[in-house]
Every structure is written in C-alpha cells, then in structure tokens.
Amino acid sequence: MEFKISNEFLSQIETLISENRSLELLLLLEDIHFADIAEIMGELDDFGAGYIFNTLDSEKTAEILLELDEEVREKILRNLTPKEIAEELDELSTDDAADIIGELTKHIKDQVISELEDVEHAKDIVDLLRYDEDSAGGLMGKELVQVNENWSVLTCVKEMRAQAENVTRVHSIYVVDDEGRLTGRLSLKDLLTTSTRTPISEVYIKKVDYVKVDTKDVEVARIMQKYDLEAIPVVDELGRLVGRITIDDIIDVIKEEADKDYQLAAGISKDVEADDSILALTKARLPWLVLALLGSFVAVKVSRTFEGAMENYAVLFFFTPLIAAMAGNVGVQSSAIIVQGLANNTLGGTIWHRLFKELKLSLFNGLILAVILMLGSHFIIGVDYSISITVAIALLSVILIASLIGTFVPITLNKYGIDPALATGPFITTSNDILGILIYFSIAKVILGF
Structure with missing residues (x-):
C-alpha cells in the first residue's frame, strides 16, 4: 500500500524534531521507505530536513539522497563535509554515486573522491564521470557479473559468487573473451543444468543486445523498450564490456524526456518545475x-x-x-x-x-x-x-x-x-x-x- 503523508503525521514529525526526540523519530521512520522519507523531508523546512538526515544511518540516507529534489539535496550536501559525503557515496552503486558527485563543484568533487574508502569504487566513479550524462556511458553502472568464455562451469560459479557480492540484482551474466570484449550472455538455467566440467564456450548464447558508451540515452531507452530488456550491457569503442544499464535508470530517462516534450508542446522552452522561481x-x-x-x-x-x-x-x-x-x-x-x-x-x-x-x-x-x-x-x-x-x-x-x-x-x-x-x-x-x-x-x- 502506498504511503501517504498526512498533516497530522507531519505535525508529529515536526514536534519530535523541535523537542529533539531523535530516538522516537528513528522508531517512527524505521519502517518507512527511503523514497517516502525523502518526500517527508521535502515538506519540512531546511532545519527539519537536515535533522532527519543527521538522525538516520548512512545506509538509509545514501538512498534518500537520490530521491530528494535537487534543491533540497543541494542544501543537505552543503552542510556535509567531503568525508561525510564520501561515506554516503560508499553506500551507493557507481552510477548513482557519479550522479551525485556530478552536481558538486570541482573543488568539493576532488575532495570527496579523495575521501572514498574503496579505491576500486572510486576508480569506477571517476571513469563514469568522463562520459556525457545523456549518453549510455553516463547512465551505466559498473556493477555486473561477467565470466570468461574459456572458463568451465565450475570456475564460473565460483567467480560469480564473488562478483555477486557487489551487485544488488543480477539481471544477466555476460561472457567476455581474454581481452574483455563482450561475446555473449549466459543463461542461468543452462548453467545449473550443465556439467561442472563443461566449458562455458559450449553453452553461452552468442546473440546479445548491447549499446556503445556514446549511444544517446533516448536511443538506449528505445532499444530496451523495443526488446523488453531489464538490463543492457555497454561496450567501449573496442567492444570491451565496461558496464550495464538497468531498467530503473531508463524509467528516469523516459520520464525526463516525456516531461521535456510536454513542456515544449505547451510552449515552455526550458526544463522548469512549478516550484522554481x-x-x-x-x-x-x-x-x-x-x-x-x-x-x-x-x-x-x-x-x-x-x-x-x-x-x-x-x-x-x-x-x-x-x-x-x-x-x-x-x-x-x-x-x-x-x-x-x-x-x-x-x-x-x-x-x-x-x-x-x-x-x-x-x-x-x-x-x-x-x-x-x-x-x-x-x-x-x-x-x-x-x-x-x-x-x-x-x-x-x-x-x-x-x-x-x-x-x-x-x-x-x-x-x-x-x-x-x-x-x-x-x-x-x-x-x-x-x-x-x-x-x-x-x-x-x-x-x-x-
């Protein structure tokens, strides 16, 4: 059931904040989805929004950051140190972290990147930042599961277990050659029903839909919609697998494009919202x-x-x-x-x-x-x-x-x-x-x- 914010609930939140009853506030927000908490923060003043953010743990606040209106998020980030921002980003996937870092000034951006604890995570984020935000490279995340075409099924399973720890949801298993070039995809059913000694090269599917890093985001959306894909791999200029784009990112693209077209049709030449100045x-x-x-x-x-x-x-x-x-x-x-x-x-x-x-x-x-x-x-x-x-x-x-x-x-x-x-x-x-x-x-x- 969808969560609805009532005036009574907001008043309760404001009372807990004004009386500094943070433990009761934590209990009240414990079972509420991070997207709904972001909506609550958007209804509060700057102090109230900041109070909630500082009360919750970074695992939840990191997700909340993504859902906040850009104006509210900017105010929240302005009150955080580079180290605190880095702690939030360590909890996020690379594509989401890159989106938030991209909104920061260059000086703060460099400081935040230097504070990231996971070096590999930091490298992936920096790599994503070099792509245009309206391209496949700017949309993709680095988290994926890939196997080598020369491995056996047994080796594949071991490697997949290790890689899956960093992937929230495994949509597909991609197959690459020794140079990292995308050669196909692997069916989980075939993997489970095949002898552990069988080479992957004998069972993987060579036909796979993909996009290049410079493919426009609207084109990516069209391809995924046409072929009903939950995720699509992204390759670089040499055909090497460099990331994947998931359906949640594409929904955002479709919504933004629809909003832009609707505004253009109404004679509004720039991307604006009702709450803008x-x-x-x-x-x-x-x-x-x-x-x-x-x-x-x-x-x-x-x-x-x-x-x-x-x-x-x-x-x-x-x-x-x-x-x-x-x-x-x-x-x-x-x-x-x-x-x-x-x-x-x-x-x-x-x-x-x-x-x-x-x-x-x-x-x-x-x-x-x-x-x-x-x-x-x-x-x-x-x-x-x-x-x-x-x-x-x-x-x-x-x-x-x-x-x-x-x-x-x-x-x-x-x-x-x-x-x-x-x-x-x-x-x-x-x-x-x-x-x-x-x-x-x-x-x-x-x-x-x-």
Whole structure:
C-alpha cells in the first residue's frame, strides 16, 4: 500500500524534531521507505530536513539522497563535509554515486573522491564521470557479473559468487573473451543444468543486445523498450564490456524526456518545475508567449487587408475565431501523432507517403466538419446559404493545409536534429492561425467577390 503523508503525521514529525526526540523519530521512520522519507523531508523546512538526515544511518540516507529534489539535496550536501559525503557515496552503486558527485563543484568533487574508502569504487566513479550524462556511458553502472568464455562451469560459479557480492540484482551474466570484449550472455538455467566440467564456450548464447558508451540515452531507452530488456550491457569503442544499464535508470530517462516534450508542446522552452522561481519560469515561458503575440499581430494585419468584407459581409468576421481554432487544433493533432511516431521510432514510409495519408484523413474529417458547419450556420444561426457554403469550403481548405503543416514541420525539424516536440506547441498553433485566416478570407473573397 502506498504511503501517504498526512498533516497530522507531519505535525508529529515536526514536534519530535523541535523537542529533539531523535530516538522516537528513528522508531517512527524505521519502517518507512527511503523514497517516502525523502518526500517527508521535502515538506519540512531546511532545519527539519537536515535533522532527519543527521538522525538516520548512512545506509538509509545514501538512498534518500537520490530521491530528494535537487534543491533540497543541494542544501543537505552543503552542510556535509567531503568525508561525510564520501561515506554516503560508499553506500551507493557507481552510477548513482557519479550522479551525485556530478552536481558538486570541482573543488568539493576532488575532495570527496579523495575521501572514498574503496579505491576500486572510486576508480569506477571517476571513469563514469568522463562520459556525457545523456549518453549510455553516463547512465551505466559498473556493477555486473561477467565470466570468461574459456572458463568451465565450475570456475564460473565460483567467480560469480564473488562478483555477486557487489551487485544488488543480477539481471544477466555476460561472457567476455581474454581481452574483455563482450561475446555473449549466459543463461542461468543452462548453467545449473550443465556439467561442472563443461566449458562455458559450449553453452553461452552468442546473440546479445548491447549499446556503445556514446549511444544517446533516448536511443538506449528505445532499444530496451523495443526488446523488453531489464538490463543492457555497454561496450567501449573496442567492444570491451565496461558496464550495464538497468531498467530503473531508463524509467528516469523516459520520464525526463516525456516531461521535456510536454513542456515544449505547451510552449515552455526550458526544463522548469512549478516550484522554481518567478524569474526562471518567466524565462521559460515568455519567449513563446512573445512569439504568439507577434503572430497575433500578423493575424490582425492579415485581417485588415480584407476590410472590404466588413462593409458587405460583416458576418464573416464572426467565424474568424472558429476558423483559427480549427486550424490550430488540426495542426496540433497531426503534429502530435508524428512526434509520437518519431519518438517511438514507429514512423514508417517516406515523407510523401505520410503526407498523402494525412491528406486523405484530413479530407475525410474536413468534409464531415464542413457539412456540420454549413448546416449549423444556416439552420441554427440563420446565415445565408452563400455565406454558409463559403465558410464550409474555407474550413475544409484550412483543415487540409493545417494537417499538412502539422505533418511536415515535425518531420523536417527531426531531420535537422531539432526536437520535433517543438512543433506541437505555439509554433504550429500560431502559424496555422495566420494561414487559416489568410486562406479563409482569400476563399471568401473569390466566392463572394468583395
């Protein structure tokens, strides 16, 4: 059952802290998961969060550090000495330790690394720090179980027992050659059902999915999702096994990418959270709002070029918001499908095939909507048939153009290395608003002749 933080529970925690009853606090938090404790600390003031952290043992606080919001973690680490930070990191896996060290200043970082007790652990962490954080090398951990293809099953089992002591969970057993190059993987079932004298080379599986250290994190996520992998090995430029990436790290990547795409689609250009400062939120939001405002100015300018319609067919202007809204909605729908296909690598066929399919779909939807608009505007609003037909034809045309733009733009952005999620936000909406109004009045002018 999921743990829920109540106001009464928080009040109890705050009372224990204010009265310095640390033993009672320990008993209260004893059976609570470290992720929930991190959430509790996030609800407290700096003193309360620090008090809990200092009260618990390093085995638990190390895990809590990973779950804390970045701002809270920064405050906690600021009050710890390099030696105390090193003690926390000694409890963590190499990839998690490297993530925390990466947030420190260079001066503190060097001091913390020098304080790490386990030399091999320190070497592994330093090795991970040299990779970009958005690459497979930056995601991977050094903890894994590997065996040599020239060993026997008996030797393998002995070595695996020794290696498994440093691995929290054994997802796979990897096989390497004498140079450390990845050659395959070993099935635990085959290992248990094979004679102890059998060479590993006769039983291991030579087909194994892997990624290179410079593979982008989103590509790693796609591969693991496609092949339903709990872990994937990482090799260097020479094909040597250097680490593995587990599913928990990939879930974080997927979440971060989804959050980023969602914010881009909403017209937020930087990675921000609700609790960030007003200045940070303004910097993220304002650029696209300014773009939308400028686009609206252009739309007004376009409308003014058709002032003749106001004199003879003023009713046309009442349909302007409808046309602009439909153009924006259709464009966003089309671009959302394309962006999703690009993200999941499920978008097949050529760009012309995709555009043609979208054109057929939009034609079908547009005809239905145009008929509804034509009948509704005439029988419900009481607009003359000539106006109703004009608006319906314009709506169909706008839907077709908007869908093509919504399809073409994200594909083009992706081709040039720009995040296609950008296309689902104000960019598509604003451009389609302008084009929608231009097309609407142009068609009206041709049909009605004003």
